[in-house]
Amino acid sequence: MRSACSSQEDKKFGEDISTSSDQVVNGRALFEQNCSSCHNFNENAIGPNLSGLTRQIETDWIRKFIKNPSQLIATKDERTLRLLAVYKTEIPVFINFSDSDLDNILSCFHTFESLTIGIFGDITSNLIPEKIQDSELRVELEFFAQLPASDTMPALAKMTKMEPIPGTRCMMINDQRIGIYELIDQKAQRYLDLKQLRPDMVSKPGWDTGPASFAFHPEFEKNGLFYTAHTESAGTQPSDFGYTGSLKVFMQWMLTESRMDDPNAKTFEGTDREIFRIANSCQAHGIQELTFNPNSKKGDP
Numbered sequence: 473m474r475s476a477c478s479s480q481e482d483k484k485f486g487e488d489i490s491t492s493s494d495q496v497v498n499g500r501a502l503f504e505q506n507c508s509s510c511h512n513f514n515e516n517a518i519g520p521n522l523s524g525l526t527r528q529i530e531t532d533w534i535r536k537f538i539k540n541p542s543q544l545i546a547t548k549d550e551r552t553l554r555l556l557a558v559y560k561t562e563i564p565v566f567i568n569f570s571d572s573d574l575d576n577i578l579s580c581f582h583t584f585e586s587l588t589i590g591i592f593g594d595i596t597s598n599l600i601p602e603k604i605q606d607s608e609l610r611v612e613l614e615f616f617a618q619l620p621a622s623d624t625m626p627a628l629a630k631m632t633k634m635e636p637i638p639g640t641r642c643m644m645i646n647d648q649r650i651g652i653y654e655l656i657d658q659k660a661q662r663y664l665d666l667k668q669l670r671p672d673m674v675s676k677p678g679w680d681t682g683p684a685s686f687a688f689h690p691e692f693e694k695n696g697l698f699y700t701a702h703t704e705s706a707g708t709q710p711s712d713f714g715y716t717g718s719l720k721v722f723m724q725w726m727l728t729e730s731r732m733d734d735p736n737a738k739t740f741e742g743t744d745r746e747i748f749r750i751a752n753s754c755q756a757h758g759i760q761e762l763t764f765n766p767n768s769k770k771g772d773p
Contacts, residue, residue, distance in 0.1 A: 484527070485526060485527050485530060485531065486526040486527050486531060489531060489578045489579060490575060490578075490579050491582065495576045495579035496576075496580050496583055498576040498579075499578070499579045499580030502569075502577050503580050503581075505719070509756075513584045518559070519559055519563065520555065520558075520559065523584040523585075524584055525581055526578060526581045527582075527585065529551075531578060533551070534581075535574050537552065537563070538563075538566055538574060538577065539565075539566060540565050540566075540567055541565065542562065542565055545562070562678070564677055564679050564754070565676070565677030565678065566677075567677065568706075568720065568722045616658060617655050618660070619631060619645065619647050619660045623649060629647050629649075630647055630648035630675075631645055631647060632646060633645065633646050633684075633685055633686060633761075634646075637688045637692055638690045638691075638692060638693075639690075639693055640693065643655045644663065644688070646683055646684075646686055648680075648682035648684055649667075649675040650662070650666065650667060650683070651665050651666035651667065651669075651683050652666070652683070652686055654738065661738060661739075663739060663740060665740075666700060666702055670702065670726075672704045672705070673702050673704055674704060674723075675703070678755065679756050680757065680758055680760055681703040681723065681755045682703060683701070683702040684703075684759065685700070685701045685760060685761050686699065687699045687762035690764055691770075692732075694735070695731070695735075696731050696733070696735040696742065697730070697732075698729075698730055698732075699728065699729055699730070699747075700728050700762070701725060701727055701760075701762050702726055703723045703724065703725055703755070703758065704723070704724045704749070705723065705724070706721040706723060706724060707721070707724075708724055711751040712748040712749055713748065713749075713750045713751065714750075714751035720753060721751040721752070721753065722752065722753055722754050723751075723754070723755055723758065724749045724750065724751055725749060725750045725752055725758040725759045726746060726749045727762070728744055728746055728747065729744065729745050729747055730742060730743070730744040731743050731744070
């Protein structure tokens with residue numbers, strides 16, 4: 473007769489995961505598309521090595537972590553907080569994954585049996601043993617300015633780009649949850665509330681979502697034109713550029729042209745129009761930089 477305690481100890485993780493070849497193939501495709509930039513099955517990288525994961529951790533926890541790690545952080549899940557402490561970055565949210573998608577990914581993970589490096593292990597392999605020569609150069613950082621908080625959880629503001637309007641000393645900076653600010657006497661003044669202008673804009677689940685980039689026309693002082701790139705949810709409007717096959721559309725990236733009525737005004741008043749929108753399968757690697765060719769001249773095509 474076996475006790476309930478010993479029965480629980482003998483239970484193997486991952487026994488409920490299918491080994492169907494179709495699920496493994498589909499899971500591998502999802503992994504390559506969504507996870508491979510940060511994870512692999514050989515070593516720790518931006519995120520932990522995933523080899524053998526399903527044989528060491530409860531399947532239900534893995535599903536919850538993939539689907540919505542932010543929720544686990546909010547509930548102070550101990551394992552999630554340990555991972556965050558080691559890898560210093562939060563995994564993106566994959567709330568678009570269906571139960572079937574999660575089943576497929578777990579089937580893919582379950583084909584890798586041994587965990588060669590622990591997920592909480594050393595991730596600082598010394599690939600360059602030679603010591604770096606001291607240049608004797610020193611840089612001191614001083615506080616200059618900050619944007620107002622746009623969320624109650626880190627990052628409190630999401631700044632990804634700062635540059636002046638061409639030909640001026642007007643320094644512009646974006647917040648991926650709001651829009652564009654101008655720094656005036658080291659104080660942030662909201663210049664463009666893109667969320668108000670484009671109510672379908674979304675900045676969740678994070679990473680590259682929201683108003684990720686902007687570019688002011690080289691002759692902005694004359695024509696008042698500037699451009700922004702931001703995200704909206706899949707299916708908000710028909711995409712001008714998409715893809716064929718089985719990939720699901722998770723986000724749409726939009727390029728918008730705006731025209732100020734008065735280029736000298738300190739807050740946006742004017743008109744805007746959509747240039748195009750692109751379908752994207754995840755929240756990353758969309759339109760992350762807008763710029764004008766600095767070597768082009770007026771009249772160039």
